[in-house]
Amino acid sequence: MVEFSQLSGISRPTLSKYFNDPTSVRPSTRAQIEKALQRYDYRPNLFAVNLNKRRPKIIGMIVPDLTDPFFSQMVQHIEGRCKALGLFLLVLSSRGDAKLEARAIETLLSLKIAGAVMAPLGQASKVSLIHSLQARIPIVFLDSRLDETTPFVGTNNYQSVPLITEYLCRTGERPTFFEMPAVNHNASERRDAYLKTMERLGLQPEFITVPPRRDWRFEDVGYTEALRVIDSKGGLPSRTLLCANDRIAMGVVAAAFQRGLKVGREPDCHLRIAGHDDQPSSRYLCPPLTTVAQEFDRLGQVSLDLLMTRIDAGENRSTLPEQIRLDARLVMRASA
Known part of the structure; x- marks a missing residue:
C-alpha cells in the first residue's frame, strides 16, 4: 500500500479509509483512487489487511463434503449473509476424512479470523484440536454437534x-x-x-x-x-x-x-x-x-446469527444459549 500511495500521490491513511469503506472519502478522491487502481492493477492483500484490524472480517467454515447438496446449500446461504454483512467466508472441506479435517482446523488456527461455523465429523474428529480453535475464536457447530454443551444449530x-x-x-x-x-x-x-x-x-x-x-x-x-x-x-x-x-x-x-x-x-x-x-x-x-x-435458509441464517452474537459478546459469550434445534415439515410426494 505504501508503494501504491507513492505511485498514486494519495496518502496511505486516505487509501485505508477507501479500502475500508469507499463512501467514506470524497467523490473526487474516490475517482482518483479508482483511476489509479485501474492504471496500476493494484489489489490489497485481503489477509494482510485483515491482520491490521482489531475485529477481523473473515469467517471460517469447515464442512465434511462440499458435493453434498445439504452442505453446498449451507455454504451458499451463509456466504450470502456474510457478503451482506461485509464479511469474507473462507470455506474448507474435510471430505469426510479426519486427517483433512485436522488440517483444515490447523489452517484456521494459522489465520486471524473472527469466528467459524463447523460441521464436525463427530467421533472421528480430533477433539483436542477443535478445543484449541474454540479457545481462540467463537465457533458454532452446524448439523452435527461436538457434544451436549457446544454451540450448535441443527434439525430437531x-x-x-x-x-x-x-x-x-x-x-x-x-x-x-x-x-x-x-x-x-x-x-x-x-x-x-x-x-x-x-x-x-x-x-x-x-x-x-x-x-x-x-x-x-x-x-x-x-x-x-x-x-x-x-x-x-x-x-x-x-x-x-x-x-x-x-x-x-x-x-x-x-x-x-x-x-x-x-x-x-x-x-x-x-x-x-x-x-x-x-x-x-x-x-x-x-x-x-x-x-x-429441513429449512436450509433458516439453518444458515440462525448459524451465522448465533456466531455473530457470540463474536459481539466477547468474554461474555459463555453465558449465551448454546444449542438450537429447528423443526422440520412433512413434504408428501408420490413415493409414499
Missing part, C-alpha cells in the same frame, strides 16, 4: 422423524427404518427417534442396517445395501421403507428400479419409500420423494 430429529413415521403408519404398512452410515450424531438420533415412535405407537420396529464404516457416499450405500436385502432369502421386511436421509433413499429407489419393483403409493406399486432432509434434487426423483424438509 426428535420432531422430524416421528412426523414422517406417524404419517407412514397412518397411510399404509408400518415402515422399516433404513439406516445411514454413522458419520455423525444424526445417524444415531434418527434411529433412536424412529425406535421410540414405533414403541409409542405399539408397533414392532424393524431395521435395515448398513456397514459400520463412516462412508459419505450415501447413494452408493443405499443402492448396495438395498440390493443385498432385496436379493436375500427373506427379502425386504416391509413394503414401506423410511430412509435416514434422502441420499440413502435415492440409492434405494435406484435398487428397486434395478429389480423391477415399482415405487409409489398407487395400488399397483410394490414399495413406498420416504426420506429425510428434502434435498434440492428430491422433488425431481422418479417418483418424487416424500420426505421431511
Whole structure:
C-alpha cells in the first residue's frame, strides 16, 4: 500500500479509509483512487489487511463434503449473509476424512479470523484440536454437534422423524427404518427417534442396517445395501421403507428400479419409500420423494446469527444459549 500511495500521490491513511469503506472519502478522491487502481492493477492483500484490524472480517467454515447438496446449500446461504454483512467466508472441506479435517482446523488456527461455523465429523474428529480453535475464536457447530454443551444449530430429529413415521403408519404398512452410515450424531438420533415412535405407537420396529464404516457416499450405500436385502432369502421386511436421509433413499429407489419393483403409493406399486432432509434434487426423483424438509435458509441464517452474537459478546459469550434445534415439515410426494 505504501508503494501504491507513492505511485498514486494519495496518502496511505486516505487509501485505508477507501479500502475500508469507499463512501467514506470524497467523490473526487474516490475517482482518483479508482483511476489509479485501474492504471496500476493494484489489489490489497485481503489477509494482510485483515491482520491490521482489531475485529477481523473473515469467517471460517469447515464442512465434511462440499458435493453434498445439504452442505453446498449451507455454504451458499451463509456466504450470502456474510457478503451482506461485509464479511469474507473462507470455506474448507474435510471430505469426510479426519486427517483433512485436522488440517483444515490447523489452517484456521494459522489465520486471524473472527469466528467459524463447523460441521464436525463427530467421533472421528480430533477433539483436542477443535478445543484449541474454540479457545481462540467463537465457533458454532452446524448439523452435527461436538457434544451436549457446544454451540450448535441443527434439525430437531426428535420432531422430524416421528412426523414422517406417524404419517407412514397412518397411510399404509408400518415402515422399516433404513439406516445411514454413522458419520455423525444424526445417524444415531434418527434411529433412536424412529425406535421410540414405533414403541409409542405399539408397533414392532424393524431395521435395515448398513456397514459400520463412516462412508459419505450415501447413494452408493443405499443402492448396495438395498440390493443385498432385496436379493436375500427373506427379502425386504416391509413394503414401506423410511430412509435416514434422502441420499440413502435415492440409492434405494435406484435398487428397486434395478429389480423391477415399482415405487409409489398407487395400488399397483410394490414399495413406498420416504426420506429425510428434502434435498434440492428430491422433488425431481422418479417418483418424487416424500420426505421431511429441513429449512436450509433458516439453518444458515440462525448459524451465522448465533456466531455473530457470540463474536459481539466477547468474554461474555459463555453465558449465551448454546444449542438450537429447528423443526422440520412433512413434504408428501408420490413415493409414499
